[in-house]
Amino acid sequence: MxxxxxxxxxxxxxxxxxxxxxxxxxxxxxxxxxxxxxxxxxxxxxxxxxxxxxxxxxxxxxxxxxxxxxxxxxxxxxxxxxxxxxxxxxxxxxxxxxxxxxxxxxxxxxxxxxxxxxxxxxxxxxxxxxxxxxxxxxxxxxxxxxxxxxxxxxxxxxxxxxxxxxxxxxxxxxxxxxxxxxxxxxxxxxxxxxxxxxxxxxxxxxxxxxxxxxxxxxxxxxxxxxxxxxxxxxxxWWPHECPNWQPPALVADFLAAGPPPVLIGFGSTMPGDPRRLGEIAARALRQAGLRGIVQSGSVGLSVVDDDVITVGALPHGWLMPRTAAVVHHAGAGTTAAALRAGVPAVPVPVMTDQPWWAARLVQLGVSPQVLPCTELTAGRLAAALGRATGDAGFARRSDALAARLADxxxxxxxxxxxxxxxx
The missing domain is CATH 3.40.50.2000 (Glycogen Phosphorylase B;)
Known part of the structure; x- marks a missing residue:
């Protein structure tokens, strides 16, 4: 046809x-x-x-x-x-x-x-x-x-x-x-x-x-x-990945240099001023004692800090399974990618269907809480990340759901x- x-x-x-x-x-x-x-x-x-x-x-x-x-x-x-x-x-x-x-x-x-x-x-x-x-x-x-x-x-x-x-x-x-x-x-x-x-x-x-x-x-x-x-x-419907794609050396080296980092990315959606959001992300990761990879997205989010790198667009199917948790806007596609990766999520919804999917992640037991963008602070994000990565139940439930999706x-x-x- x-x-x-x-x-x-x-x-x-x-x-x-x-x-x-x-x-x-x-x-x-x-x-x-x-x-x-x-x-x-x-x-x-x-x-x-x-x-x-x-x-x-x-x-x-x-x-x-x-x-x-x-x-x-x-x-x-x-x-x-x-x-x-x-x-x-x-x-x-x-x-x-x-x-x-x-x-x-x-x-x-x-x-x-x-x-x-x-x-x-x-x-x-x-x-x-x-x-x-x-x-x-x-x-x-x-x-x-x-x-x-x-x-x-x-x-x-x-x-x-x-x-x-x-x-x-x-x-x-x-x-x-x-x-x-x-x-x-x-x-x-x-x-x-x-x-x-x-x-x-x-x-x-x-x-x-x-x-x-x-x-x-x-x-x-x-x-x-x-x-x-x-x-x-x-x-x-999982995105098809380009067969000849190779990860940037910066990212591969960063992943190999320490424990799995947290991925922070909001795609085309920006929950607030990019500079302020970058500062919140850096402080939250420091307070939680976690490494981080920040995706710049369409508005140029950037974080410069110890144990944090900023990257451009990378295939979620490759990157997310190598992380400890994902902070994202809870769009349908990103939500799906994080579920497939089997890692806990901290959703920061902004608009349209994002609050709906974010609430569903909490109900499924793969996220500790929803952080509406208007309530996002470094302290709240650090606390949510601490729960997401520190409570083994979130990782266990995320992994079990990913196994069901794989079938x-x-x-x-x-x-x-x-x-x-x-x-």
Whole structure:
């Protein structure tokens, strides 16, 4: 089959699909990833074809989100209404970001494709385009989106099971649909179609049992019993790593020179001023008596101190298993990588789904606590790291969960579903 996989957003919204795309290519399919031009190197080194989206409207959106300084909170922080208000406050920036994707995705879709796979952020635009061209499409989501009684939507704080979660889920979806309003109008105009609201489009997908495969483990978030048929939890899609990659000598030598360090990195998300965050990281590591590797990320985080080095982008699949613990923003992709590595985590969530995943890490027993970015201090981080690395229970539970994840084949589950469609 000729397959296009469309995903937009940050590195965490792209890397898992390199593994999924590579698996589908190994099964004999012709796979093309459609994403932002800046990820050409990531996709190309995996041997996959790429069709670039010239515009990357999410860079400005991520900056706006980061400036919220954790307005969504996390466990014990502002609840579901506060999280939705935080998202609503960014409606202008988010609306511009989604509007900026319309022309790119419209022009990128190949009418000759046999199947289109769509990430969460690409689906509201990509699904109508696929329907227009009469191309079958499937959702490939990294987070749960369909409302359920069993947990609150991932755009809000985690909540225990209850009917109120259904209401929260519907409210969250209505808000997301509103953020695509301008994009839908432009899309329908370009296609010459009568405008349909986000609610109507979503209802049609649900009525038609549009298939969605979720790229996370049922060991981490079990499939809700009240979900309709067609909603699947596949297991994680691990990023494909470049076969010729070699670690920098600085990092290899540092790892060999002492006990496993703590990895501190926040990817595209910055919980506060980089200079202040660097000072907090250095003091916390000193107080906890731990070595550290700090990833600079997209905003240039840097720490200069004894027993600490600062590095650029490195494959999580190689680096994280060599660490004692990971301090991260709890994005879906980074959360998955730390779980796979079998090391404890100290999540410092900032925005969107991060507080939700952070709370889940504590529930799974692989993290001692959530540190909302607005509550981050050197003393609190040092105490959390002391618990994460000093209590053997966290390492034991992390290792046990990693062993369960190793037995799963998330990409294979999707590949088998695609094979059924190809028959």
């Amino acid at each position: 000729r397959i296009q996989l469309i995903t937009v957003g940050t590195m965490g919204s792209v890397a898992p699909y390199t593994g999924l795309g590579h698996r589908l290519a190994d099964e004999g399919h012709e796979v093309e990833i459609v994403t932002h031009a800046k990820f050409a190197g990531v996709v190309g080194c995996c041997g996959l074809r790429m069709r670039p989206l010239a515009a990357d409207p999410f860079e400005a959106l991520i900056g706006a989100h980061s400036r919220l300084q954790g307005a969504q909170g996390s466990g014990g922080a502002p609840g579901s209404l506060g999280a939705l208000r935080a998202l609503w406050s960014l409606r202008s920036a988010t609306g511009l970001a989604t509007l900026g994707l319309v022309d790119g995705i419209l022009d990128a879709v190949d009418p000759r494709a046999d199947l289109i796979l769509l990430s969460t952020l690409a689906a509201p635009i990509g699904a109508p385009i696929a329907e227009y061209h009469r191309i079958p499409s499937i959702g490939v989501f990294l987070q749960p989106e369909v409302p359920t009684r069993e947990f609150a939507p991932c755009a809000t704080a985690w909540r225990p099971p209850g009917r109120a979660n259904l209401l929260r889920g519907r409210a969250a979806n209505a808000l997301v649909d509103s953020l695509y309003a301008a994009a839908r109008r432009r899309l329908h105009t370009r296609l010459g179609l009568t405008h349909r609201s986000g609610r109507r489009l979503r209802s049609a997908r649900e009525r038609n049992r549009w298939p969605i495969w979720h790229g996370y483990s049922p060991c981490v978030v079990p499939r809700p019993a009240d979900w309709r048929p067609g909603l699947h939890v596949a297991g994680y 799963e084949d998330g990409s294979g589950a999707v590949a088998r579903a695609v094979a059924e469609l190809a028959r």
